[in-house]
Amino acid sequence: MRSPRLGWALLTSPLVLFLLLFLGFPTVVDGVYSLSQVTFETLRTPRLSGFANYAAVLADPGFWSAVWFSLRFGVLTAVAECLVGLALAVFLSPLIDKRQLLMAPLMLPMMVAPAMVGLMYRLVLNEFAGPVPYYLEMWFGNSPAFLGADTAFWTLCVVEALQWTPFAFLLFYAAFRVIPEEVREAAAIDGAARWQTLMRVELPLMAPTIGVALFIRFIDGFRVFDNVYTLTGSGPGGSTTSLSIYIYEAFFNEAAIGKAIAASIVLFAASFLVLVGIGRLASPRTAA
């Protein structure tokens, strides 16, 4: 312990060892297997095959439609969650400021497992037992097929957005509250209407938080698995195959280990590039 750096290193060693074992080693395995011809029978003796797996993945239309699904899903849900969350935060702030307890029911959806929420919507949207088709039939005479090939994507977007709007709301509410009162007063003295104060003063001050919320929600939407898997599987007809589900199915259903791993690496590289890009953009303070 005489050398201080050694002392600090010792303190971080349990975490570092754990990461090397459970993430570092799998990454190496990923790298080797993605370049190999490998089946469940030849797991310990993979044969190097160059970039064949990558070529197979990049030539697979299924891969690109999964990328497209995940991108659209991530962008649409992140934007929807942030818009609604922002509106709720600004509009409900006077109500919640006085009664913090009102926050709890709004946060509740985040406490439920997304996989469980997917199962719950199977009930909610079921044509015989679900209340949504029941009331739509009663009031309008018919009810759309929520999980049909054309509609399943939008249904999933709504399911995801309803569960995670509270996250955006929470962040925006916190950011809205820390805007100093003097700033608003100054804007009012300058003759700004309430609407102008919001658009010109408050929203710009909240911009960093909005960026963070959009980013986090995009990432979570992009890698979606749980609720899609339990609500639609990947169907109908593969129309709801997200990238995570693509990898899962390639591995478990097709036993295409090399292909599944090559797709993982492509995904890893993509998220790494995005993270580095964001890191460059973010200020040094928030990057710490």
Add this chain to the structure above:
Amino acid sequence: MMRTLRWIVYIVAVLALNFPVIVTLVTSFKSAGEISVNPGLWVAAPTLENYRGVLTVSSRLDIYGYLGNSLAVSLIGSLLAIVLTFPAAYAIARGKFGRRVLLPAVVNLRAVPLIIFAIPIYMMFQVLGLLDTRLGLGLILTIVNLPLALIILVNAIAELPMELDEAARIDGANTLQLLIRIVQPVIRPALATCAIFGFITAWNEFLFGLMLTANHAVPMTVGASFFFSASGGGVRWGPASAVMIVGALPPMVLGLAMYRQISGSLMAGAVKG
């Protein structure tokens, strides 16, 4: 006027956001006969039959087994994450050690789709005999919990006055004693937040539960879907609803009880992450 409008928006938002839970709760109190004629949002003749059925042990669907597995893996996942990140957080906050690589690497894990590690972990667990064990799943859930635990603890330790450490050093405490006897009591609220948040996250995890378990370590999120593949015919919605409520209840109760701490840590995580 404006006040009334705000209340209306609030109530509509709460109902819309919690809609699936409300529907499931209502359905769980309906008899099979009632579900087939009344899919609406009220219960004509409430019954506890579904809960009684679900909570009775059957050979095929063992709800206590799933609950026990979820409890065990969530405890491992939340507590081990704290044990690993606590000393590292101290080194990062006090020693400025690991700020360049370790901290960003762990924090960015939050943004990495963890499925990319799932396949090699599956194969590694097969070799180590950790597939379908509580320990195996708990170890992986630890990874899921590391980013937020590290952020929360680094922030908590960075706020402590330096004099605290110096006084302890003068008294001759070594680093381990310092961490356990001096730092741990003062950051207990942050540790509690990590534990609870980690527990909820681990309880709600699905992907690794699905991939890494088969019979013995199946957690509640995965076990719940077994009740949907009922033998013959369609899904029996009454029991299925009761299962979902039972499985979703522990994190919901914890979350409601600790909503202040959880909202605080989510916000901190977002700002620093």
